[in-house]
Structure formats: C-alpha cells, structure tokens
Amino acid sequence: MKTLYKHPQEDAQLAFLLQNDIFRALTAAYQQLHASVADFSEIRNRNFQVTKQNYPRLYSLLRQAAARLRCRETVSLYLEFSFDYSCRLLGSDGDAVILLSSKCLEDMDDLALLALLGRQMSHIQCRHVAYLGIDSMLEPLLQRIPIAGAAAAEVTKGLLLSWRRYAEMTADRGGAIASGSADHLTRAVMYQMGGSIRRYPAYFAEAARHFQPEELAAARLSDTIVQRVVRDMQAPFGVQRLSDLMRWCGSGQCREQFPQLYYNSSCSAALPEELDAGQLFQKAESCGERDERLFLLHGAARKGSTQAMVRLGQSYLKGTDGLPKDPDRGADYVLRAAKDGDADALYLLGQLFRAGVPGFFQKNEQLSNWMTRVAYGKKQAMAVRSVRERSVQVPVISKARLDKLRAQPDVPVPPEVREKLLRWLWIPMQDEIAAWEIAVDSALSPKAIAVCDTGIYFRDDSTLPYWIDWKTFFRGPFSVRVLSGSVVLLLNGRQLWRGGKNAPEALVHKLIRLAKAKNTERKDENRHE
Amino acid sequence: MYKPKDYQHPRDRALLGQLLEMHAVGQLFDWCRKNQADRALVYAYRASCPEINAATLPAVYDMVLRACEMFETEAPPLCFLTHDYDARVTAAGLFSPILLLSDTYIQRADEACLYGAIAGQVGGIALGHQRGIGLTWLFDNISGLLPIPGVAVKAAEVLLNQWKRWRWFSCDRACLLATGSEEATLRTLFDLSVPEDILHRMRLGTPNDDYIAQYHMFTDASAASELVTMLNSMQSDTPWTPERYRELRSFCETAFASEGGTEGEDFI
Numbered sequence: 001m002k003t004l005y006k007h008p009q010e011d012a013q014l015a016f017l018l019q020n021d022i023f024r025a026l027t028a029a030y031q032q033l034h035a036s037v038a039d040f041s042e043i044r045n046r047n048f049q050v051t052k053q054n055y056p057r058l059y060s061l062l063r064q065a066a067a068r069l070r071c072r073e074t075v076s077l078y079l080e081f082s083f084d085y086s087c088r089l090l091g092s093d094g095d096a097v098i099l100l101s102s103k104c105l106e107d108m109d110d111l112a113l114l115a116l117l118g119r120q121m122s123h124i125q126c127r128h129v130a131y132l133g134i135d136s137m138l139e140p141l142l143q144r145i146p147i148a149g150a151a152a153a154e155v156t157k158g159l160l161l162s163w164r165r166y167a168e169m170t171a172d173r174g175g176a177i178a179s180g181s182a183d184h185l186t187r188a189v190m191y192q193m194g195g196s197i198r199r200y201p202a203y204f205a206e207a208a209r210h211f212q213p214e215e216l217a218a219a220r221l222s223d224t225i226v227q228r229v230v231r232d233m234q235a236p237f238g239v240q241r242l243s244d245l246m247r248w249c250g251s252g253q254c255r256e257q258f259p260q261l262y263y264n265s266s267c268s269a270a271l272p273e274e275l276d277a278g279q280l281f282q283k284a285e286s287c288g289e290r291d292e293r294l295f296l297l298h299g300a301a302r303k304g305s306t307q308a309m310v311r312l313g314q315s316y317l318k319g320t321d322g323l324p325k326d327p328d329r330g331a332d333y334v335l336r337a338a339k340d341g342d343a344d345a346l347y348l349l350g351q352l353f354r355a356g357v358p359g360f361f362q363k364n365e366q367l368s369n370w371m372t373r374v375a376y377g378k379k380q381a382m383a384v385r386s387v388r389e390r391s392v393q394v395p396v397i398s399k400a401r402l403d404k405l406r407a408q409p410d411v412p413v414p415p416e417v418r419e420k421l422l423r424w425l426w427i428p429m430q431d432e433i434a435a436w437e438i439a440v441d442s443a444l445s446p447k448a449i450a451v452c453d454t455g456i457y458f459r460d461d462s463t464l465p466y467w468i469d470w471k472t473f474f475r476g477p478f479s480v481r482v483l484s485g486s487v488v489l490l491l492n493g494r495q496l497w498r499g500g501k502n503a504p505e506a507l508v509h510k511l512i513r514l515a516k517a518k519n520t521e522r523k524d525e526n527r528h529e
Numbered sequence: 530m531y532k533p534k535d536y537q538h539p540r541d542r543a544l545l546g547q548l549l550e551m552h553a554v555g556q557l558f559d560w561c562r563k564n565q566a567d568r569a570l571v572y573a574y575r576a577s578c579p580e581i582n583a584a585t586l587p588a589v590y591d592m593v594l595r596a597c598e599m600f601e602t603e604a605p606p607l608c609f610l611t612h613d614y615d616a617r618v619t620a621a622g623l624f625s626p627i628l629l630l631s632d633t634y635i636q637r638a639d640e641a642c643l644y645g646a647i648a649g650q651v652g653g654i655a656l657g658h659q660r661g662i663g664l665t666w667l668f669d670n671i672s673g674l675l676p677i678p679g680v681a682v683k684a685a686e687v688l689l690n691q692w693k694r695w696r697w698f699s700c701d702r703a704c705l706l707a708t709g710s711e712e713a714t715l716r717t718l719f720d721l722s723v724p725e726d727i728l729h730r731m732r733l734g735t736p737n738d739d740y741i742a743q744y745h746m747f748t749d750a751s752a753a754s755e756l757v758t759m760l761n762s763m764q765s766d767t768p769w770t771p772e773r774y775r776e777l778r779s780f781c782e783t784a785f786a787s788e789g790g791t792e793g794e795d796f797i
Contacts, residue, residue: 083614154673193579194610194632204579204610214572221674222569228670229573234612240576 001070004257005173006126007244013163014131022156023134030134031092043090043097047078050100057463061110062098065117065178067328071125077117079105084234085191087116089129096129104191112188115179119188122174128167135160158223161230165237172245177258180329181302182249182265186242192235209267211243260316260329264298271295277305284308290322301333306342309333313348317357327357338371339464341423343378346371350383369394370426370467377429395471396453405435405451405510421450425457425465437497437507449497449507456511458497468496478515487512531600536702537656538776544692545661551688553681554664558624560676561667567623570663571607574627578609581630586610589635592644593628596651599707602626606654610635617721618646623663626654634721641713642720645704649717652703658696665689698776711781715740718770718777734781740774747771 017023052059062077075098080086082101085108090097098120104113123129138153138160175185186205193204230236246267248254255262262268269292275283277300284296300308312323313333319325331352337345350371356363369392375383376392413421413433421427421436424446431452440447449458455469468476468491478496481488487499489508499508533542548554561567583590590608597605606626616631617638628650635643653659667675668686675682705714715733723731731739747769 085612190579192612193577194612194630204585207580207582207585211576213576221564221566221671222572224671224674225566225569226573226576229570230577233577235577237576239579 001125005122005170005177007166007169007173010126010163010166010170013159013166017131017159017163020156020159023159026134026138026156027130030130030137043078043099047080047099050077050079057110058100058105058113060463061114062117064328064332065114065121068178068180069118069121069125069174071121073124075121075124085188086234087120089120089123089132092130092133093124093127096124108188108191111179111181111184112191115175115185115188117175118178119171119175119185121178122171123167125174126167126170128171131160131163131167135164154220154224157227158220161223161227165240168237169241169244172241173248176245176249176265177261180260180264180332182245182261182267183302185245189235189238189242193233193238205242205246205267208239208242209246211239213240259294259323260298260326263294263323264302266299266302269295271299277303277308281305281308281311294322301336304340306337306340306345309337309340310342310344310348313337313345317352327360331357331360335464338426341378343375343380343383346378346426347375347380347383347386350375350386366467366469366472370428373428373430374426377431394454395469397470401514402432402434402451402453404514405507407435420446421448421457424448425450425459426467427452427457428454435507435510451507451511456496460495460497473515480512489515530598531652531703531706533656536652536699536706536780538695538698538702540695541656541692541699544688544695545657548661548664548685548688548692549657551681551685553677554685557664557667557675557677558660561623561663566667567625567663570621570623570666571625571627574607574609574621574629578611578629581608581610586635589630589643589647592647593651596644596648596707597655599648600652600655600703602651602655606651606659615721617717618643618650620650620653620659620662621666622659623666624660626659628654637725638720641708641710642717645708645710645713645717648707649700649704652707653696653700655703656696656699658699661689661692661696665693697773698780701773701777702780705777705781710734711778714777714781715774718773734778744771744774748775 050058050062058077062075065071066073066075073094073096075096077098077100080099080101083103084101085104086099086101087104088099090099098117100113100116104116108116123132135157138157172185172189175188176182179185186208190204235241246265249261249265250268254268271280272283280296280300280303284293284300287293287296297308297312301312310333313330315321315323316326316330316333318330334345334348334352338349350368352361353364353368353371372383372386373392373394376387413436417436417438418433420438420441421433422429425448427433427450431454433450433452436448436450438446438448447460449456455467456473457465457467459465473491476491478489478491479493481490483498487506487508489496489499489511497508497511499506579585581590581593593605593608606620606622606628608628608630611629611631612633613631614633616629617634618631619629621627621629628647630647634646638646664685668682668689672682701714701718704717705711708714711734716728719728719731719733733740748771
C-alpha cells in the first residue's frame with residue numbers, strides 16, 4: 001500500500017541521507033538508546049493512554065486510520081495537554097506511539113482527527129519514525145562536540161530537512177487516504193498553520209494551491225536559514241505540502257489508485273457552490289457522464305445528503321459504478337447516513353449485520369433485527385416486506401412491569417423528548433417508551449437512556465447507541481457498583497447506566513429493582529412485528 | 530501621515546544608527562545580499578505559513594494597508610498567519626519586512642487593539658527595525674556560518690540588546706498615533722497577560738487608572754530591587770511594562786498637547 005502513495009522524491013533523498021556517516025551512526029544509537037528509554041519513560045509518566053474503554057470514539061478513529069492504510073502495526077495513542085495543534089510520534093520504527101494534543105481534541109472534528117492520525121500512521125508504515133526522532137535530537141546532541149560537532153550538525157540537518165519535506169508529503173497523502181478526502185487533511189494542517197479562524201480556511205487553501213517552490217542559491221546557507229525558521233513550526237512547509245497534496249489528489253495516478261480520494265477532494269473538481277446537498281444528488285441522478293456523476297455524488301454526501309451516502313455506500317460495498325470494492329468505506333457511508341436517521345441506510349445496515357462483512361461487521365442477528373425494526377418503523381418498503389416475510393419476534397415486557405418504571409403512569413412522553421430519544425437512541429417508532437433520562441442534551445454527543453417495552457436503549461460516550469432486549473437483561477449477569485457516590489449498573493461487566501448522585505428515584509435504581517425481581521413475575525412475552 | 534521624527538524614540542534612533550554604521554554589520558549585510566539570505570527567509574515563511582492578503586483575510590490586511598499608508602512605508606510587508614498562543618503581531622525579515630500575525634490574537638483582540646498592535650510593528654518597519662530584528666535572528670540562529678569575527682559579533686550584540694528594548698517605545702508611540710486612543714494603546718501592553726474583563730475594569734488612561742499604584746511600586750523601588758530589575762532586564766527583549774507605561778503616557782501628554790487635547794493632563 002505504502003508504495004502506492006509514497007512521494008517519488010522521498011527514497012532518493014533518503015538514499016542521499018544514508019550516505020552520511022554521522023547520520024548512520026546516530027540512527028544506530030537512537031534505535032538502541034533514545035527511543036526505548038527516553039521517550040517511553042516520558043509518556044508513561046506524563047501522558048494518558050487512549051483505550052477502547054476510556055475513549056471509544058478516538059480509539060475507533062485510530063483503528064480506522066490503521067485499517068484504511070492497511071497498517072498492521074499495533075500503535076498506542078496517548079494524549080498530552082497542550083495549546084498547540086500537535087500530533088507527533090515518539091519511539092522508533094516497530095515500537096512507536098502517537099501523542100495527540102488536547103487542543104486538537106477540543107477544536108477538530110472527527111474527520112480532521114482521522115486525517116491527523118492517518119498522517120502519523122503513514123509515517124509509521126513508511127518507517128519514518130526513527131529519522132523524525134533523530135531530527136529533533138540532532139542539534140542538542142552534536143553541538144556538545146565543539147566546532148566539528150556544530151558543523152556536522154548543520155550538514156546533517158540540511159540533508160535531513162530535504163528528506164523530511166518529502167516524508168511529510170508522503171504522510172499527508174496517507175492522512176488524506178485515511179480520512180477519505182484531501183479536504184480533511186487540509187483542514188487539519190490549516191489549524192496547525194494558524195487557520196483556526198474558521199471563516200477563512202477555504203481562501204487559504206486556494207492560495208496554497210498556487211504555491212510554487214523555488215530554487216534557492218547558496219544551498220548550505222539557504223538550507224540552514226530555512227531549517228531554522230521552520231524548526232519551531234507545527235506544520236513545517238505546510239503551504240508547500242498542501243500544494244503538493246492538492247496536485248496529487250487531482251492527478252490521474254490518484255484517480256487510478258485511490259478513486260475515492262480523487263472524487264471526494266474538492267481540489268479535483270469544482271462543484272457548483274450554489275446547489276445544496278439534495279440538488280447535487282438530483283443532478284448526479286440525471287448525469288450520464290460517470291466521472292461527473294461520481295464527483296456530484298461525493299459532493300452531495302459531503303454536504304450531508306443521506307441519499308448520496310447510501311448510494312455511495314452500496315457502490316463501495318459491491319465495487320460497482322466505477323468505484324473499487326472497499327467495504328470499510330462503504331460501511332462508513334452507510335453508518336453516517338444511518339446516524340442521520342435515513343431509513344434506507346438503517347435497513348442496509350441491518351442486512352450487513354445479517355450477512356456479516358469479513359473484517360468489518362460480525363454477523364449479529366440481534367443487531368440486524370434492531371436495524372430492520374427501526375427501518376420498519378420508518379416504513380421503509382424493503383424493511384416492511386422483510387419483517388412480514390420473516391415475522392421478526394421481539395421479547396417484550398409485561399405492562400405491569402413497564403408501569404413500575406414510569407415516573408407518572410398514564411403520562412405520555414412529551415413529543416419533543418420522544419423525537420430526540422428516537423433519533424439519538426435509534427428506537428423503533430412502534431416501541432413504547434416508559435421512562436427515560438437525558439444526561440447530556442446535545443445533538444453531537446448525547447448521553448441518554450430510554451426504557452421501552454422492547455428493552456433498554458442507551459448511548460453514553462460512544463458514537464452509536466446500544467439496545468439490550470429484556471431477555472438479555474434478565475438472563476445476563478448484571479452487577480451494581482457505587483462509584484464516587486453514583487450507582488452504576490453493569491451488564492456482562494459493561495456499564496449500562498450511571499445514576500445521578502443521591503437520587504434514589506433515578507432510573508438505574510428502578511432497573512436494579514426490576515432485575516432483582518426477575519424470577520418473581522414471569523408474564524413477559526414475545527411480540528410479532 | 531507620520532514621519533519617523535514624529536514617533537521614533539531618540540534612543541531607538543541613536544542605537545539603530547550606531548548599529549548600522551558598524552563596519553562588521555555592513556560586511557554582514559553585503560554577505561547576506563550576495564547569498565540571498567533574505568530570499569531564503571521569505572521562502573521559509575511562504576512555504577510554511579498561509580499568506581494574509583486581500584483575498585484571505587481582507588479585514589486584517591486592510592488594517593496593515595492603513596498602517597502602511599499612515600507611516601509611509603515603501604511597500605506593504607509580506608504578512609503571514611501563525612499559530613502561537615502567546616504572540617500578538619511580530620515583525621521579522623531582514624531587508625524585506627515580514628509581519629507575522631497570530632491566529633489566536635486575531636480572534637481574541639478587539640479591533641482597536643489589533644489595529645494598534647499591527648500599526649506598532651508597521652511603524653517599526655517604517656523606521657527600518659527589520660534590519661535590527663534580522664541581525665538578531667542571524668546571531669541567534671546561524672552565528673557559526675557568519676563571515677565576521679566573533680569579537681565583532683559580540684560588539685554588535687551589545688548594541689542590539691540595548692536597541693531591542695528601546696525599539697518598543699517607538700512601536701508603542703506608533704500604536705498610539707494610529708489608534709488615537711490612549712486607553713487602547715495602554716491595553717495592548719497588558720492584553721495577553723490580563724483577562725479581558727479585568728483589563729476593562731482597570732480604567733487605563735483615566736485619572737482613576739488602577740495601574741498607577743503598581744507603577745509607583747516600580748518607580749519607588751529600593752536600590753537592591755532596582756539592581757535585580759536591571760539584571761533581569763538583560764535577559765529580556767522587551768522593556769518592563771511600567772517603563773513602557775511611563776514612556777507612553779509621557780509621549781501621550783506631548784502628542785495630545787500638540788494637538789490641543791487634554792487627555793493626559795492628570796498624569797501621575
């Protein structure tokens with residue numbers, strides 16, 4: 001994979017660099033001493049490791065970046081507190097970790113973060129880590145040797161700088177591949193270069209596209225001056241790199257090897273700005289020319305058209321309509337449309353869970369039924385037919401038990417709350433909501449739980465909701481813990497919900513009582529949809 | 530329109546003049562011209578920082594143009610955006626002046642402060658400060674490659690270190706002339722170190738200015754304290770805030786008095 005996107009100049013520059021004796025000696029010393037001792041003692045003592053449990057969203061972005069670049073190496077991600085938009089590597093080749101700054105997490109969206117993580121994954125995949133590490137420690141090390149050391153450092157740094165420029169360009173391409181568009185990587189680099197001014201990145205990107213590199217006279221002095229100016233910058237050669245990336249993403253090579261990147265980057269073709277997502281999709285539908293149609297579809301998906309997302313998802317899943325077979329990207333499009341509540345996407349997702357996609361979706365009948373039921377509730381034609389043909393059965397709780405969970409019997413859920421819960425928790429419309437709690441009322445990252453006749457739907461820090469049907473709830477080994485004064489209900493060791501402090505009427509207490517009484521009242525049944 | 534004599538601090542003029550008259554500095558500048566050092570410097574910024582111009586950040590660039598017109602610079606400097614949490618507006622370059630504007634400051638500062646900070650540096654550029662700043666950069670970063678003897682570098686550095694502190698007084702005056710507001714200019718002295726709401730409560734530039742008490746602590750310091758201040762000054766590129774405050778307010782009196790104003794009449 002890496003050979004497909006590596007910058008053509010990189011290997012030549014590296015070969016030149018490796019002819020330098022000092023550099024070779026430093027590389028050996030770095031691998032043995034610095035990488036394993038200094039860096040790792042630093043991060044373990046100071047930084048916070050991201051795991052699937054403590055930060056599922058970020059962890060999944062890391063895994064997604066690795067999967068899209070086909071990077072098999074296991075890489076850990078740590079967080080550091082910093083006002084800089086930094087994402088850097090520590091360690092050495094074969095044993096590297098990524099260190100991401102808190103400022104990136106605060107300000108960047110998921111796709112820009114994916115692009116940044118993809119950049120670092122690309123460095124790891126292309127075995128840049130040791131050389132980048134040497135770059136940062138070269139000066140303090142060599143300058144301890146009087147006169148000769150400083151001169152040697154200058155020469156070696158000049159060579160390293162020439163290599164690094166192209167290595168960063170390779171990494172940018174990797175970041176764009178991971179995030180699926182040059183636009184996301186451009187946004188991330190723009191942040192690092194001061195483009196956090198939100199109204200203007202498009203103009204800056206446009207300006208970067210027209211950057212022309214120039215030949216400088218007096219190479220040694222010029223190299224030294226340039227390296228001294230860029231050494232403290234968060235995105236050295238950022239403008240030049242973006243210019244190179246935009247050229248590459250719009251090239252025939254990119255179209256052949258990474259069509260999804262080519263069609264999804266705004267630098268490849270200009271879309272009519274006056275059209276909204278729906279209009280772009282309509283235009284794509286009526287367009288006969290394949291290239292233009294794909295540009296329009298990707299543009300519509302970027303602007304939020306769920307129909308375009310579903311169409312692209314299907315094409316990538318099957319490898320049709322001139323797009324390569326890419327189940328990961330296809331599933332991603334379908335998921336994004338499903339998150340926006342698209343009925344077709346939800347049905348499609350149900351089908352994916354039913355059949356399973358090797359390496360991406362494990363077969364899961366329960367999830368498949370859930371998605372199909374949500375689509376059925378939205379009257380999606382295929383879902384209606386599927387439910388009728390298969391007669392989907394859902395275990396439902398008895399009315400008496402359900403009433404015990406209600407705060408006030410016979411008081412319906414307010415329509416605006418019901419609408420939010422249906423959207424956030426993917427509750428099928430036909431289900432009856434008895435009780436709910438909204439801990440975080442935010443469209444971007446809601447935190448809520450709803451108890452329905454068909455089970456418990458909840459969403460905590462993850463990007464997707466969960467459903468636990470009553471059968472699983474009553475059969476599963478649940479436990480209760482008290483953490484910092486809050487009662488936490490766990491099912492199969494996993495946190496189901498955390499109640500408010502000192503709130504005995506909280507939903508979690510009712511659920512605990514219900515679970516304890518599981519053997520006393522057995523009047524539950526199955527409902528045929 | 531302002532001429533250098535309207536706002537350049539006499540010590541700034543004297544020190545910069547002395548510095549540029551040094552034979553070694555002349556030699557060094559010739560060498561830089563011959564080796565296109567200035568071009569490499571501009572290239573490094575151009576390749577790494579988004580350029581600010583009428584298309585990218587029109588409102589900010591307009592401030593730069595207004596300041597250039599006010600101080601009659603030969604041409605507008607090249608302007609670049611940077612991400613630096615602790616910076617406002619910084620002048621760089623050697624022969625071609627460069628202005629670096631921090632994104633966080635652009636977003637945080639109000640219009641008067643931002644214009645004042647830009648005008649302060651543009652005023653400095655009109656006085657030729659970029660040559661002193663460029664020299665400092667060369668000494669700090671590539672001293673090993675310079676074609677002049679170490680003794681000459683040291684001699685120039687002594688002058689440079691003094692000049693770097695005095696140049697700020699000229700920049701503050703330029704800021705004042707550009708904004709026409711004593712309060713806004715005084716605020717630029719504090720706006721990165723004092724939270725906005727506290728800064729507004731300090732009533733800077735008024736007869737009830739809250740900073741005066743602290744200013745007196747600085748001026749009435751003991752001999753030992755003064756010595757420590759002096760020693761600490763050697764490690765800093767900018768003068769102490771009370772010094773800038775004093776210079777600014779005294780300039781304010783003369784500047785506004787010459788225009789018939791009375792804004793500074795209750796000064797200390």
